[in-house]
Each structure stands twice: as C-alpha cells, then as structure tokens.
Amino acid sequence: MDFLLEDIGYFDLTTHGLGIGDKKGVMSFAPKAEIVLCGTDEVKEILKKLDIAHTFFKKNGDRVMANETILECKSDAASLHKAWKISQNIFEYMSGIATYTNKLVKSAKAINPSISVSTTRKNFPGAKKLMLKAVMCGGGAPHRLGLYDSVLIFEQHLNFFSDKAELERGFKELKHNFIERKIAVEVDNFEQASYFASLGADILQCEKMDFELLKKCVKLKYEFPYLLLSATGGIHEKNIADFAECGVDFIVTSSPYHAKPLDIKVTIKETNR
Incomplete structure (x- = not known):
C-alpha cells in the first residue's frame, strides 16, 4: 500500500x-x-x-x-x-x-485469565491488514480473516436446506471434507445450540444472547466436553466483563474497529x- x-x-x-x-x-x-x-x-x-x-x-x-x-x-x-x-x-x-x-482484553481476563478476545471480519474494506495488526498489538486475535480460513455456518447458509435430513447430510459432508477444521455454527437460542452440539459442532457462536441464556448454553459443555462457546453481538468495553462472567471460552466483537x-x-x- x-x-x-x-x-x-x-x-x-x-x-x-x-x-x-x-x-x-x-x-x-x-x-x-x-x-x-x-x-x-x-x-x-x-x-x-x-x-x-x-x-x-x-x-x-x-x-x-x-x-x-x-x-x-x-x-x-x-x-x-x-x-x-x-x-x-x-x-x-x-x-x-x-x-x-x-x-477489552484486560477487562475480560480480569474475570477469566484464559479467555480470548477476538474481532470479526466487519473491518473497513481495504484497511483489514492495518486493523487486524492493531488488534493483535492490543492483545486481541482475529476471529476470522475471511471466508477462506475458517468454517462458520450462519442462518443464511441454513436457509438453503429444505429439511433437517438434508441439513444433517450436508453437515456430515462438511465435517468429512474439512476434517482438520473446527466447525462453528452461529446460534441464537438454546434449541439451536443443543441441536448443533449433538451433530458434532466444535464451536457455538452465541449471537446476541442475554446472560441467562448464554449461561444455559455454556452448560452444554458438561454433555459435550470438546465444545467451545463464544459470545458475540453488541459487546464493548462497558459490558465485556459481564459476558466473560457467563463462562464462554472467547468473545467476538467488532467494537475495536470503531475505536x-x-x-x-x-x-x-x-x-x-
């Protein structure tokens, strides 16, 4: 540049x-x-x-x-x-x-020293390299560099499946084709979280959940010990400690890009x- x-x-x-x-x-x-x-x-x-x-x-x-x-x-x-x-x-x-x-990192780690703070790919086009470098200098990590480096299933993907049987076939094929990758799924309620954990999702990205619902989803780790959970949606310096207290493994936020x-x-x- x-x-x-x-x-x-x-x-x-x-x-x-x-x-x-x-x-x-x-x-x-x-x-x-x-x-x-x-x-x-x-x-x-x-x-x-x-x-x-x-x-x-x-x-x-x-x-x-x-x-x-x-x-x-x-x-x-x-x-x-x-x-x-x-x-x-x-x-x-x-x-x-x-x-x-x-x-953000200091606030979250004061609650849970092992928690990670990551940033989304909602960075300003053309400035991604600079923004991610700045995040890492501050002690954060990139959540996703782009579509090419991680697997994350959104509702927008699920809308292309006609029923659960077709979805489950697609999910199984995805896990087989990318066996070295963790499979993440964005969920916004407990039923979704429990369903995708049972299918073998490695990460549940809990989108805009209230604290009680988030804590309930975190308890799925008792049944699925391999499961990782993240909190995302509207997280900033004034509320990040509250999200960290819910027991998630990492926090995903776009707020540093607006610093x-x-x-x-x-x-x-x-x-x-």
Missing part, C-alpha cells in the same frame, strides 16, 4: 511555495495520553522511502506514557513535511484500535538556528 502517494500527490504546494524545503529540521512524535502503540512498521517504511534518518524509542505493542517520545526524525523540511501527517494518522488510528482492544483515534503530538523544528 502506497501511503505516501495518497497524501503527497505530485508535490507539496505549501513547503515548496514557502521556499523552506532545503532547510534542515527535526521531527518527533509523542502521545498526549497513555496508549498502546501500533503503526511503527508502516511509519518506518514511509521514512525509508523518503530517506529520513530516524530513531524509534518504542515498538509495536509497547505501553507509552503521555509525552514519551515514540520517534525522532532528522532530514530536510521537504521530506519531513511529506512524512508528517500520514505518519501521524497511522499512529493515531492504529494505536486507537490497539489501546481499545487492550482495554476513536488517539492524539499523537508532532513537533517539527529547524535545527540550524
């Missing part, structure tokens, strides 16, 4: 017009509040393309305190201004997702004065 072309275009009108492009300067980045940092790899590539001398003091996944320096760069003003805003944007958006994800970008202060100064 060419981040620079998107912002620079053909040239920087302002820096060129002011006649300051050849002057030497230093640029630094620091958060205005505590963050979990993400975006260093992408910013490093930008700096390398522009041949900007740089020193990173922090790496992806680091907890950075307010006003701690993340990065310092030295080059001519033309190059610094080309790198400035796109680098700031990357840090702010990716660190926002990483920091929010980390809050607010964080403020990263950028300072640029001339060095020869």
